[in-house]
Amino acid sequence: MRKKESLTILAIETSCDDTCVAILRIRNLELEIGNWKLEILSNIASSQAKVHAKYGGVYPTLAKREHQRNIVPVLETALKKARNPEINLIAVTVGPGLEPCLWVGVNFARAISRELKLPIVPVNHIEAHILVNFQFPISNFQNIFPAICLVVSGGHTQLILMKEIGKYKLIGETRDDAAGECFDKVARILGLKYPGGPEIEKMAKKFKSQKFTSSQKLPRPMIHQKNYDFSFSGLKTAVLYHYQETPPKIRNSKRYIQKMAFEVQEAIVEVLVSKTARAVKEYKGKTIILGGGVAANQKLRREMRKKAKELNCNFLVPKAKFCVDNAVMVGMTGFFHWLRGEVKDWKKIKVNANLKI
Numbered sequence: 001m002r003k004k005e006s007l008t009i010l011a012i013e014t015s016c017d018d019t020c021v022a023i024l025r026i027r028n029l030e031l032e033i034g035n036w037k038l039e040i041l042s043n044i045a046s047s048q049a050k051v052h053a054k055y056g057g058v059y060p061t062l063a064k065r066e067h068q069r070n071i072v073p074v075l076e077t078a079l080k081k082a083r084n085p086e087i088n089l090i091a092v093t094v095g096p097g098l099e100p101c102l103w104v105g106v107n108f109a110r111a112i113s114r115e116l117k118l119p120i121v122p123v124n125h126i127e128a129h130i131l132v133n134f135q136f137p138i139s140n141f142q143n144i145f146p147a148i149c150l151v152v153s154g155g156h157t158q159l160i161l162m163k164e165i166g167k168y169k170l171i172g173e174t175r176d177d178a179a180g181e182c183f184d185k186v187a188r189i190l191g192l193k194y195p196g197g198p199e200i201e202k203m204a205k206k207f208k209s210q211k212f213t214s215s216q217k218l219p220r221p222m223i224h225q226k227n228y229d230f231s232f233s234g235l236k237t238a239v240l241y242h243y244q245e246t247p248p249k250i251r252n253s254k255r256y257i258q259k260m261a262f263e264v265q266e267a268i269v270e271v272l273v274s275k276t277a278r279a280v281k282e283y284k285g286k287t288i289i290l291g292g293g294v295a296a297n298q299k300l301r302r303e304m305r306k307k308a309k310e311l312n313c314n315f316l317v318p319k320a321k322f323c324v325d326n327a328v329m330v331g332m333t334g335f336f337h338w339l340r341g342e343v344k345d346w347k348k349i350k351v352n353a354n355l356k357i
Contacts, residue, residue, distance in 0.1 A: 005029065007338065008041075010087045010112070011331030012071075014105030015097025015125045016155065017048040017058045019070040022327035023082040026335055038135050041082035043328050046070040049195055056188045064100035071108050087118060089343070091334025094122040095355030096156070102351040113346035120346050121334040125325075126151050126158065126357045129291035131165065131336060132329035133316040144314060148285040150276050150304075153292035153325075154180030154195070159228045159275060160357060161283050165336055168357045171279060172228025179268050180294045182232035186239050186264050190257050201297055203261035206254075218242075218267045223274050230275065235267055265299055273303045280311050287314035296323040 006027045013020035023041040048066045052058050079085075092109035095102060113120040129151045149160040149168075157179045159172040177185065180197055187196025192203065218238050221231045239260060243251050250256050276288060288308045294300065301317055308315035322328060337343070 007088050007335065008085050009089045009091055009331040009334055009338075010118075011123075011327040011334060012090070012092040012105045012109050013125075013128075013325055013327045013330045014067045014071070014101050014108075015093045015095070016101060016325060017052060017063045017066070018325045019046040019048075019067050019074050020044065020325060020327035020330075021071075021074045021078040022331050023078055023085060023087070024328065024331040024335070025085065038332075040328055041085060042078040043326060044074050044078045044081070045326060046074050053194045056194050057184060058098065060098045060100045063098060064104055067101055067104040071104060075108075087116070089334060089338055090118050090120040091123050091330050091337075092120065092349070093125050093128065093330050094349065095352035096125055097353060099351055099353035102353060106349055106351050110346040110349055113349075119338075119343035120349055121337045121343055122349050123330045123333045123337070124355055124357055126156060126160075126355075127168070128329040128333040129153070129295075129323075130160070130162065130289055131333045132291065132318050132322045132326075133289055134165070134336075135318075135322075135328065135332050144287045144316075146283055146285050147287035147289050147314075147316075148276055148279045148283060149289040149291065150272060150295075151292045152179045152272060152290075152294040152300075154178060154184060154197075154294075156292060157230045157232070157272075158357070159279055161279070161285075162289065166340065170357055171283075172230065172275065174230040174232065176231050176233035177236060179230070179232055179272065180292070182236050182268060183264070183294070185236045186260070189236075189240055189243050190260060191252075192257070192261075197294060197297065200261045200265055201299065203258045204265040204299070207258035207262035218263045220267050220271050220274075223271050228275055228279055230271065232268065232271075235264065239264060265297070269297070269300045269303050272300060273307050276304065277307050277311060280313060285311075285313060287316060290315075290317040291323065293324045296320040 009024045011022045022043040025039040027037040130149045147162040151158045157174040161169040184196035187199050192199040
């Protein structure tokens with residue numbers, strides 16, 4: 001396979017509420033890893049955010065229906081933008097995620113693979129959030145590993161030790177709500193729109209002049225525990241209790257909402273950065289890799305970059321558009337699996353909603 005001069009990948013992602021298709025072309029495959037050239041021929045996503053907004057979260061059966069409605073038009077748009085290239089490989093997310101949603105993408109990919117007799121690669125959604133950081137050539141790969149990866153989104157908050165591409169060890173994860181889920185639930189409490197993460201960040205930026213009093217200080221869950229697990233359910237509950245105990249005239253004011261959004265963001269970011277930094281020290285990490293939808297948060301990016309500099313290690317984070325669910329990350333991950341010869345027959349591609357890295 002490596003003898004090809006170029007590889008064109010059709011990538012499909014339907015793990016949650018975004019229907020995503022991308023077409024990637026990778027050239028110079030005969031060169032050492034990291035020196036090849038990636039072209040993103042198309043990267044199309046159809047968001048369901050407005051569909052689920054009134055519920056304050058994603059309904060799996062509704063999301064499945066929207067994926068079924070969107071998948072063909074999204075593919076057609078991607079192919080048209082890419083000028084209908086000859087596809088060599090299909091990459092599709094098989095988990096983790098919402099099972100009804102995953103099956104839409106997987107069955108679609110299986111059908112294309114069967115009809116066109118194309119090899120297919122199953123992709124782990126969590127690994128994809130990590131490997132999207134490697135879409136651009138990194139000349140000095142030996143100084144990247146071991147890396148500590150923080151994947152943080154609406155459904156996942158995990159710390160992963162990455163020994164090299166393809167070799168991972170899960171060292172910590174959330175015991176209840178993920179960080180992004182906490183943002184969404186707090187936003188709902190405060191009367192902000194869904195998805196909550198961007199709304200919380202927007203409100204937090206407007207709060208600058210003073211800090212919370214001690215009675216308003218929110219907890220930093222598990223920050224001092226020696227493990228690398230997370231818990232954000234209690235933080236959401238603390239916000240709820242504070243909101244309920246505050247007179248309506250005050251809690252409905254812009255000032256209160258901005259203050260609460262600011263403190264929630266501070267608490268989540270402080271916990272994430274603290275645990276990641278401790279993992280870097282213990283495992284002698286050379287790089288911090290950030291991925292997932294919450295990685296688009298500017299406060300988290302700034303604080304993690306600052307901490308990486310203090311620890312004298314590299315810092316990799318995708319552009320914001322590659323933090324949220326997208327098919328480019330699926331295509332990149334499929335590429336690395338293809339390099340190792342890990343392709344499968346379409347009959348063997350199955351969904352695993354609880355897939356681990």
